[in-house]
Amino acid sequence: MSPNLLYAIALEFDSPSALVKATKSVRERGFTKYEVYSPYPVKQLDEIVPGTDPVPLMVLSAGVLGAVTALVMEYYIAVYEYPINVGGRPLNSWPSFIPITFELTVLFAAIAAFIGMLCLAGLPLLHHPVFNLPEFARASSDRFFLMIEERDPMMEIVEEREWLNKLGALSVSEVESR
Amino acid sequence: MSFEDEQRMSRRPPEPGTSVAVIAPHETFRSVTDQITSVVLTRRTPLFWWATFGAALVGIGFFVVSTCWLFYKGIAVLGNQIPVAWGYPITNFVWWIGIGHAGTLISAILLLLNQSWRNSINRFAEAMTIFAVACAGMFPVFHLGRAWILYWILPYPNTMHVQPQFRSPLVWDVFAVSTYATVSVLFWYLGMIPDLASLRDRSKSKLAYGFYGVLCLGWRGASRHWRWHESASLLLAGLATPLVLSVHTVVSFDFTIAILPGWHSTIFPPYFVAGAIYSGFAMVLILAIPLRAVYGLQNLVTERHLNNCAKLMLATGLILAYTYLFEPFNAWYSGDPYEMAVVNNRAFGPEAWTFWTTILCNVIIPQSLWFRWVRVNPKPLFFVSCVVLYGMWMERFMLIITSLSRDFLPSSWANFVASFWDNALLLGSIGVFVLFFMLFVRFLPMISIFEVRELLPHSSPTGGSEK
Numbered sequence A: 001m002s003p004n005l006l007y008a009i010a011l012e013f014d015s016p017s018a019l020v021k022a023t024k025s026v027r028e029r030g031f032t033k034y035e036v037y038s039p040y041p042v043k044q045l046d047e048i049v050p051g052t053d054p055v056p057l058m059v060l061s062a063g064v065l066g067a068v069t070a071l072v073m074e075y076y077i078a079v080y081e082y083p084i085n086v087g088g089r090p091l092n093s094w095p096s097f098i099p100i101t102f103e104l105t106v107l108f109a110a111i112a113a114f115i116g117m118l119c120l121a122g123l124p125l126l127h128h129p130v131f132n133l134p135e136f137a138r139a140s141s142d143r144f145f146l147m148i149e150e151r152d153p154m155m156e157i158v159e160e161r162e163w164l165n166k167l168g169a170l171s172v173s174e175v176e177s178r
Numbered sequence B: 001m002s003f004e005d006e007q008r009m010s011r012r013p014p015e016p017g018t019s020v021a022v023i024a025p026h027e028t029f030r031s032v033t034d035q036i037t038s039v040v041l042t043r044r045t046p047l048f049w050w051a052t053f054g055a056a057l058v059g060i061g062f063f064v065v066s067t068c069w070l071f072y073k074g075i076a077v078l079g080n081q082i083p084v085a086w087g088y089p090i091t092n093f094v095w096w097i098g099i100g101h102a103g104t105l106i107s108a109i110l111l112l113l114n115q116s117w118r119n120s121i122n123r124f125a126e127a128m129t130i131f132a133v134a135c136a137g138m139f140p141v142f143h144l145g146r147a148w149i150l151y152w153i154l155p156y157p158n159t160m161h162v163q164p165q166f167r168s169p170l171v172w173d174v175f176a177v178s179t180y181a182t183v184s185v186l187f188w189y190l191g192m193i194p195d196l197a198s199l200r201d202r203s204k205s206k207l208a209y210g211f212y213g214v215l216c217l218g219w220r221g222a223s224r225h226w227r228w229h230e231s232a233s234l235l236l237a238g239l240a241t242p243l244v245l246s247v248h249t250v251v252s253f254d255f256t257i258a259i260l261p262g263w264h265s266t267i268f269p270p271y272f273v274a275g276a277i278y279s280g281f282a283m284v285l286i287l288a289i290p291l292r293a294v295y296g297l298q299n300l301v302t303e304r305h306l307n308n309c310a311k312l313m314l315a316t317g318l319i320l321a322y323t324y325l326f327e328p329f330n331a332w333y334s335g336d337p338y339e340m341a342v343v344n345n346r347a348f349g350p351e352a353w354t355f356w357t358t359i360l361c362n363v364i365i366p367q368s369l370w371f372r373w374v375r376v377n378p379k380p381l382f383f384v385s386c387v388v389l390y391g392m393w394m395e396r397f398m399l400i401i402t403s404l405s406r407d408f409l410p411s412s413w414a415n416f417v418a419s420f421w422d423n424a425l426l427l428g429s430i431g432v433f434v435l436f437f438m439l440f441v442r443f444l445p446m447i448s449i450f451e452v453r454e455l456l457p458h459s460s461p462t463g464g465s466e467k
Helices: A016-029 A055-081 A094-121 A134-140 A158-167 B003-011 B029-041 B047-073 B087-112 B116-120 B122-142 B147-153 B169-202 B206-215 B223-256 B268-294 B303-334 B337-348 B352-370 B372-376 B378-405 B420-443 B449-455
Strands: A006-013 A034-037 A144-149 A171-176
Touching (some): A006 A016, A006 A134, A016 A034, A016 A158, A055 A094, A094 B169, A094 B223, A134 A144, A134 B169, B029 B169, B029 B449, B047 B268, B047 B420, B087 B116, B087 B122, B087 B169, B087 B223, B087 B268, B087 B420, B116 B122, B116 B303, B116 B449, B122 B147, B122 B169, B122 B268, B122 B420, B169 B206, B268 B303, B268 B378, B303 B352, B303 B372, B303 B378, B337 B352, B337 B378, B352 B372, B372 B378
Antiparallel strands (some): A006 A144
């Protein structure tokens, strides 16, 4: 592990507007490694905090996979594995295969949405340095946190570290890395 | 929407009829968090909870004894006979799964339609869905006769070289219901993760901290996580919306694909979906009305919620009434003597009481919902909801027994007589539902905390809630 025992500097806010304002200034100042914690999704942050959203693509691919799986399975079973002649209807009576195709499409896509979201977020996780900050317990209730991580190159400049104190946070604290 | 628009929207006077706010004024992030988490973490379990839980345990007793007896003795302990092979179990199945549909409607469809008032009732409505689907899923198994070879319905490689018949709606049903159950659980759990984190952070004991800490999977509310969480929730809502329509459509296919008079009709899918949502809203109200009174949640589940649910109930009830009218017309217009005989038999045959009870409970009494007084007063609304729930059970019962007992050949006609065990199983399944629901209320956040926070006026940096 790095000799640096600090994980981040935490700025605490009590309103979403203060948080958004501070995050904007931090970004404009040139910081790159920061993360924002809020008790509910704050829409405006999506434009400020960098990152992409691959969830829709995952869901789409899984849905296509589900549809193909269902159709192939039904076709194979109805035509090769266990062919039954029902009143002379074709073995590959594909319109009857649609309900199950639809259900499996939804099933695969839904599982992908759930698991995909967890994998992206790196959850489940037993512990994370942010929980070393006792005040962080309120991040799931009524407090908003902006954490600037130590690995950000800007953090090596003393003036920049001190600049963080001027952002109008309720408190500025250091978060240990373990 | 521009900033000015948002400002104007937030200052706009409330629409007529919606003068009651979604969330009571003066609530803060802290107060809603405290209120909802305290039900689980700190408040004393009310007497109401113990009483209901005790009653549910009695129901469980009925359930255990009757299922054991059923599996030991065989299907003959029920009233199911040829020609009425479906009897109570399929009635109960359709009834329970229909109840689940309102939960998905509230959590998924109203989310997509940006109806933010649903944020404070979606969690327990989803829980209701899951427990109702669990109850529903048991009944087809009970009427199988040989329940231990249930897995034969699934396509898997086996030494018998036997596979399911994909042209059969009964096989579609297995896929539809199991997908519905899985997606409902995923949606419910995904939405609950941030709230479980709130419970973790506010828990006083080590046991609770560990329990909720593991359940919330280490959620920490990072903005990127929120983005993915929201994206996944919206996509799940988008998937659940056609899914919920497909599930009851497939359930209705169980009926319509058969050529039996009274079942073989194209109106069944919309008819079943409307009926499902109708009964589901009745159940939502039956659960919400006592819960908000006992736990003092009137500030979160407001008069407006009751009013809106009642209006949705009225609307779906009217769709249902329309199909009740359309059914005899359909039969008459088809010119099919068997169809007309079924209509006549339903209204005036030996089981006519089921038909008239259905009409009374589903069409006549719910017309009282046109009056605002009924919609916003808990007691009359609770009564009407119970009536609707009973009426919807009776409707499925009527559909099943009147059609099955009188098919094409008079020589195979026979009336259905329910046995004691039929009723015990139905009562038992209600016990199972109530038991699970009470455990949910006691141990999990019954209102979505983070979504209620979003409803608060100061939740958006620009002022005024957007959603």
